[in-house]
Amino acid sequence: MTQAGGSLRVSSKYLAYLVPLGAVGFALLVATIMLLALDASPIEGFRALFRGAFGSTDALIETSLKATPLLFVGVGITIAFRANVINIGGEGQMVAGGLLSTMAALWLPDMSAFIMLPTVLIMGFVGGAIWGFIPGYLKAYFGVNEILSTIMLNVVAVQLMNYLLRQPLIDPAEIERGTRIPQTERLQEGADLPLMFGSDRLHIGPLLAVLAAIAAYILLWRTPLGYRLRAVGQNPDASRYAGIPVKRTITLALTLSGALCGLAGAVLVFGSEGHRMVTDGSTAGFTGSAGFNGIVAALFGGLHPIFTIPASFLFGGLLVGGLSLQRAVQVPSALILALNGLVVIFVVSTDRYRQRLRDQDARRAALQTVESEPAGDRGGGDEP
Amino acid sequence: MADTPMMEMRAITKRFPGVLANDNVDFDVRAGEVHTLLGENGAGKSTLMKILYGLYQADEGEVLLDGEPVVIDSPTTAISHNIGMIHQHFMLVETLTVAENVALGLPSSKGAFTDLDVVSDHIVELGGKYGLDLDPSAVVWQLAVGQKQRVEILKALYREAHLLILDEPTAVLTPQEVDQLFGTLRQLTADGRGLIFISHKLHEVLALSDRITVLRQGRVTGHATPDGATRSSLAEMMVGREVKLAPDKPDVTVAEPALVVSGLEVYGDRGLVAVDDFSLEVRAGEILGIAGVSGNGQRELAEAIAGLRAVTKGSIEIAGTDVTNNRPIEVRDVGLAYVPEGRMKDGCIASFTVSENVLLVDHRESRFLNRGLFDFGAIREHSQGLVDEYSVKTPTLETPVRSLSGGNIQKLILARELEGTPTVLLASQPTRGVDIGAAEYIHERLVTQREEGTAILVISEDLDEVFGLSDRIAVMYEGQVMGIVDPATATREQVGLMMAGVRPELSP
Numbered sequence: 001m002t003q004a005g006g007s008l009r010v011s012s013k014y015l016a017y018l019v020p021l022g023a024v025g026f027a028l029l030v031a032t033i034m035l036l037a038l039d040a041s042p043i044e045g046f047r048a049l050f051r052g053a054f055g056s057t058d059a060l061i062e063t064s065l066k067a068t069p070l071l072f073v074g075v076g077i078t079i080a081f082r083a084n085v086i087n088i089g090g091e092g093q094m095v096a097g098g099l100l101s102t103m104a105a106l107w108l109p110d111m112s113a114f115i116m117l118p119t120v121l122i123m124g125f126v127g128g129a130i131w132g133f134i135p136g137y138l139k140a141y142f143g144v145n146e147i148l149s150t151i152m153l154n155v156v157a158v159q160l161m162n163y164l165l166r167q168p169l170i171d172p173a174e175i176e177r178g179t180r181i182p183q184t185e186r187l188q189e190g191a192d193l194p195l196m197f198g199s200d201r202l203h204i205g206p207l208l209a210v211l212a213a214i215a216a217y218i219l220l221w222r223t224p225l226g227y228r229l230r231a232v233g234q235n236p237d238a239s240r241y242a243g244i245p246v247k248r249t250i251t252l253a254l255t256l257s258g259a260l261c262g263l264a265g266a267v268l269v270f271g272s273e274g275h276r277m278v279t280d281g282s283t284a285g286f287t288g289s290a291g292f293n294g295i296v297a298a299l300f301g302g303l304h305p306i307f308t309i310p311a312s313f314l315f316g317g318l319l320v321g322g323l324s325l326q327r328a329v330q331v332p333s334a335l336i337l338a339l340n341g342l343v344v345i346f347v348v349s350t351d352r353y354r355q356r357l358r359d360q361d362a363r364r365a366a367l368q369t370v371e372s373e374p375a376g377d378r379g380g381g382d383e384p
Numbered sequence: 385m386a387d388t389p390m391m392e393m394r395a396i397t398k399r400f401p402g403v404l405a406n407d408n409v410d411f412d413v414r415a416g417e418v419h420t421l422l423g424e425n426g427a428g429k430s431t432l433m434k435i436l437y438g439l440y441q442a443d444e445g446e447v448l449l450d451g452e453p454v455v456i457d458s459p460t461t462a463i464s465h466n467i468g469m470i471h472q473h474f475m476l477v478e479t480l481t482v483a484e485n486v487a488l489g490l491p492s493s494k495g496a497f498t499d500l501d502v503v504s505d506h507i508v509e510l511g512g513k514y515g516l517d518l519d520p521s522a523v524v525w526q527l528a529v530g531q532k533q534r535v536e537i538l539k540a541l542y543r544e545a546h547l548l549i550l551d552e553p554t555a556v557l558t559p560q561e562v563d564q565l566f567g568t569l570r571q572l573t574a575d576g577r578g579l580i581f582i583s584h585k586l587h588e589v590l591a592l593s594d595r596i597t598v599l600r601q602g603r604v605t606g607h608a609t610p611d612g613a614t615r616s617s618l619a620e621m622m623v624g625r626e627v628k629l630a631p632d633k634p635d636v637t638v639a640e641p642a643l644v645v646s647g648l649e650v651y652g653d654r655g656l657v658a659v660d661d662f663s664l665e666v667r668a669g670e671i672l673g674i675a676g677v678s679g680n681g682q683r684e685l686a687e688a689i690a691g692l693r694a695v696t697k698g699s700i701e702i703a704g705t706d707v708t709n710n711r712p713i714e715v716r717d718v719g720l721a722y723v724p725e726g727r728m729k730d731g732c733i734a735s736f737t738v739s740e741n742v743l744l745v746d747h748r749e750s751r752f753l754n755r756g757l758f759d760f761g762a763i764r765e766h767s768q769g770l771v772d773e774y775s776v777k778t779p780t781l782e783t784p785v786r787s788l789s790g791g792n793i794q795k796l797i798l799a800r801e802l803e804g805t806p807t808v809l810l811a812s813q814p815t816r817g818v819d820i821g822a823a824e825y826i827h828e829r830l831v832t833q834r835e836e837g838t839a840i841l842v843i844s845e846d847l848d849e850v851f852g853l854s855d856r857i858a859v860m861y862e863g864q865v866m867g868i869v870d871p872a873t874a875t876r877e878q879v880g881l882m883m884a885g886v887r888p889e890l891s892p
Contacts, residue, residue, distance in 0.1 A: 222757040224747045231744070234733045240692060241722070241730040242744040243713030 019353055020300045020311070023346035024318075031339045040329035052324025053317030061199060064206040065271070067316030069094065069264040069287070071209035073294025074301060074308040075216045076128075076260030081303050082220060083253035084233035089135060089150025090261045090291030091284075092157030093128040097262020098269045098286060099161060100127030102277040105187040105270070106169065116190030121208075121266055128262015129255045131157060136254025140247035146254065154291070161286065165279055183278035193271040205267040209312075212260060216305040229253050264290060293319070296344050318343060388451045390415045390578045391436070391467075391547050396445035398431055405431040406442070407602040413547060413578040418569065420581045420589050423599035424622055424819045425790065429582050432599070433549050436580075437469045438462040468545025470536045472552045476524050482535050483507060483520040486542050503542075510541050515568050530561040537568065548572065549580045554588055558677045559847065559880030566592055584622075584820075586615040586629075587848070598622055623820050630852030631827045634835060638855075639668040642839035643689070643808045647698035650681070650688040650863075658684035660863035662698070666808065666839040671830065673854030673871075674843045677883055681863035682843045683725055686812045689841075690722045691715040703807045716745065719807030723797055723814055725843070727790065731797045734786035738778050739767040741785050742800055774799040775825070791822025798826060805836055812843045827853060847876055861885045 032042040053063050073090045080087040087093075101124035108119065131153060138144035165182035174181050193203035220226035231239045232249045240246050268287070269277045279285040297315045301308030322336035389412035398406040406428045413419045421429045434440045436447065438456040446453050449465055456462050462469075476485050483504045492499045504520035511518050516534045524532060533553060540548055550569075554562045569592065573579060583589055589596060590610045598606040598621040606621040619627045643666040652658030658681040666672045676682055687693035689700055691712040699708045702718045716722075724730035732741045743752065743763065752763050767781050774795045778788055785793055794814070801809070811830065815823035830853060834840055844850050850857055851871045859866040859882035866882040882888060 218757070224753070224758075227740070227743065227747045227758075231733055231736070234735050235729075237726070237730050238733050238744065240712065241690070241724055243711070243716055245711075245713075 019350050020302075020347050023350045024314070024343055027339065027342035027346045030342050031335075034335060034338065035329065035331065038331050038335070040331050045325045045329040045331070048328030049318075049321035049325040051321075053321030058201075059320065061202045062320045063313065063317040064202065065316075066320050067297075067312040068205040068209045068271070069268055069290035070294045070297045070316055071206075071308060071312035072212060072264035072267065073261050073290055074297035074312050075209075075213045075305050076132075076257040076264075077295050077298040078301070078303045078305050078308060079216055079220065079229065079260070080253050080257035081298065082233050083229040083250060084236075085136070085139065085250060085253045085257070086147050087132070087135075087150055087254060087257045087261075088147055088292075088295070089131065089153050089258065090264075090294050091287050091289070092150070092154035092291070093131040093258040093261035094265035094268070094287045094291050095154075095157040095161050096131035096258075096265065097124035097126075097128035098265030098277055099157075099164060100124065100130075100262070101191075101266040102169065102184055102187065102269055105191040106184060108188075110188045111190050113190045113192070113194070116188065117193070117270075120191045120270060121263065124262045124266025124269075125259045126262070128265065129259035131262065132258015133251065133255040136251040136258075139254065140250040150254075161279055165277065169277075171276070181278070182280075183274075184276045186275050187270070187277075189275075191270050192275055193267065203271045205271045208263070208267065210309055212263065213305040213309050216260070220305065225252075261291060261294070264294070293340075296347055300347050315343070389413060389448075390450055392448040392451075393432070393436065394446050394448065396432060396435060396442045396447075398428075398435060398440060398442050404602050406435070409445070409599070409602070409604055411597055411604070413580055415546075415576045415578055416573050417594040418573055418579045418581050418592050420583065420593040420596045421599065422582075422584065422589055422596055422618060422622060424584065425817065426819075427599040427622070428602040429599055430551070431602075433469070433551065433580065433582065436462070437467060437549060463543050463545075466544055466546040467549070468540025468543060468547070469549040470533070470540060470551065470553055472555060474532050474536055476532060476535060478525040479523065481521050481523050482518050482527075482538075485524055485535055486520075486539050490543070506542065507538055510538060514541070514571050515564070529556045530558075530564070533557070533565070534568075541572075545577070547578045547580070549582070551582045552584075553581075554583060554585060556678070558883050559876060560884050562588065585846075585848070586618050589618065590615065600624055619820055627820055627824050628828075629824075629848070631824075631831045633831050633853075633855075636669040636835055636837075638670045639837065641665040642668045642703055643841060644701040645685075645689070645698070646701075648685070648688065648695060648700065649697035650684045650693055650695055652681070652684050658863050659688065662860075662863060662865060664841075664858060664865065666841050668807070668837045668839045669834055670855040671834050671840040671842055671853050673850035673857045674841065674860050675847060675850045675857055675879055675883060676843075676845070676860035678845050680860050682812070682860055684863075685860070686722070686725065686810055686843055689715075689810055690720065690724075721801035721806035721809045721838075723794075723801050723809070723811040725812035725816075727793055727797065727817075728786075732785050732793060735784055737782045737784055738771065738776070738788075738796065739763055739781045741796060742767045742770060745800065746803075770796070770799040770803065774829075789819070789822075791818040794818050794826060795822060798829060802829065802833060805833075806838055809833060809838050809840045810843075811840065813845065814842060815844075815846070815849060823849075847879065850879075851876070859883055 028046065035042040035045050052059055054060060073094070077087055077090065101120040104123040105120050135146045135149035135153060138149055139146040162182065165184065169184050171183055171185040173185065174183065193205055196202050196204055196207065220230060228244050228249050231244060232246050236246050277286065293315060297312040298308055300315060301311035319340065322339055326333055326336050392412040394410055396406050396409045409432055411432065421432065423429045431440060435442045436456065438458045438461050441457065447456060448454065454465060456465065477488065483500045486507060487498070487500060487503045493502055507518065507520045510516065516538055518531060518534055518538065524535065553565060557565060569579060581592055590613065593610055596608040596613065596618065597604055598608070598618065600622060605624070608618065615629055619629060645662060645664045648659050648662040649657060650659035662685060674682060684693055688695050691707065691710050691714065695708050699706055701707065702715065702720055705718050707715045707718055728734055733744065746752065752759055764781060771778060771781065776792050776795045776799065778792065785796065814826050814830070818826070830840060830842065842850070842853055854871050856868055857871050857874065857879065858868045859879055861883060862885065867888045869879065878888065
């Protein structure tokens, strides 16, 4: 019986992970209709999308770079969600991490990469952590809804960024030239993310993000701290009963979540082509909306850090390939935005179905228990 | 009694995926009798009654009313056939009056306008006849539990129910309220109505029934009448083997007080005093039972002792250490083990596996860690040991506990809490909703723990349990101790009166 239960569980789990792919399929189906309506060839369009995303070494590099902030944010979101805290503040936390690490690189004396790189990454981590700690503390100790507070802090972060990049942190050359683009000067070389595989584009960011995902997996399922995060997320009453400090754990969940988003911000700054922090006045001008798209990647990956790796890669590919699609069949760029939105809607709305599939093995086990011990009442005490 | 039963269910079979809920069950009720349906949770009682009330359809078999086969495809049909059901959980709109609740869903004699005056008159008339005193204009949320139940019965009678199904109607009542209810029920049968009584409180079953049918695993396993049956013989029919209703308790020399509660005041969720100047001592090696109707401060008392609820006055000492208003983990470190009332709410994490639930309290301990990471080998070994020792039936250690039976979850919680021999064990409703076999096992475990010198405080609404387990019984009413009695000399009636707030003249 044990073996049967095991194999059933595996098959349900496989199915559960196929659901997000099905959701993407549906999104592409709707996109096909839109392309047809625009008199563009869907086949040609999707071929361009795929080629642009995965069709060449350059495409794969571009996709990996696009996936990197998504993965950092997705892993951060996963940690928060596992503690039943919903973090919509990835954008603000990225900005906070980017700003703090930028200030470190600007104001600290030039140092070798061995010291500078870890320093700026830690500052990114700390910046995001501060921006996550605030809503975490407010939720845990004052019952402030974290969805509202994290969204509000996004707005605060972007205004802070606009001020800092326009005034104290602005590149002096921009003032001399009078162009006043809100950006810093080129940051010190010691903070540049090293390149990999002899490429002139591919830096170690994707590698760091994958390591972060693995670390988060170990944290959540192999350590007492991760156990407490998950316990508080699943049942705060039982956690309190068992002596787990629930409020502190909730605060920590959002702090850690923010810290990972902050790392995403730092990697964006030090992995950028200009090696500087730049914005166009909106949050997305710096983050490229990774703080929101990372949430989708996390849901896509079933809120599991390891599965968030391929999910981010796929979603990054969709973002990169979308541009190729647009160029190949000459459709308005709004279509690409719509395509991304469709994927989000389908992934989120099929999430419930995915959860149901994942619960199925538990229900099968329940039936087995009933069979093996028919006189027993079930957990809830209700009859079937 | 008439020869044709007023209701007869013949060869009822009902299957659910993977479960045979009713297997060829015959059951009938004659006019003027109480026919009890007895069985453990999951034995198929509720399924059978839901078929009779039209909530489920039988896969095989038929239902006859007054000898005529009928199809009952919905509760509406059941009501039109004069069948009424009193649910265990009240189906009342709290913000409406008694009369409005009774009239709810019925056509008015005044067309589009309400006819509450007519309804009220009829309620008063029915109430006078059957001892169901109620003010028709009273708002339901203001009523006591026993009164709410009367509204439920009135609802059924108002709809002219001749056959009444009572699903565990005594679960929330004091012994006195139970007596009152039984009085009403006897008047109803004297009037020629038929009653189906569902309960697992054996002495009530023996007191009220004319006939008893026992179900086990979906099948009828026995019939009995009260004069030919005893509590043990009924329990044996329910479980299928001999059961001990009260554990054997060897003599134990009691030692120093291990838990001392003095002058305790604790507020409840609604900001009212729930525990009021409460003092109590539990000595090492004794079981002190707290009897009382739920809602008299028992939950707040337990939570205050466990460090989960703030104490506003008084103190709590465990093994000589003052733990008043300490954090839960600190109270546990002093030696408290706590089996909480809410098994699924506080006692375990439903979605976590058996192993993970074993770790709930001890997950920080170094014996389960290897360089800061969980040592799954050690965890598995430890969990398997507890599962084996307490015979917790689970497919694997990786099974989420929500798919285990209530009895097995309770055994798992007990296993976790008793590990390492606690100084004080606080057990709230330790066997509520648990099958008889598991309850028997849990009682034996508590007695064993007593022999090992643990001071045990058992809070229970089940008087049989309190009498069977306790060395002393404290009765709690409105947050206070009404008195402490010796179970060897006290009677159920005495305790029942104290539960209703009557202070004994002399407390031994």
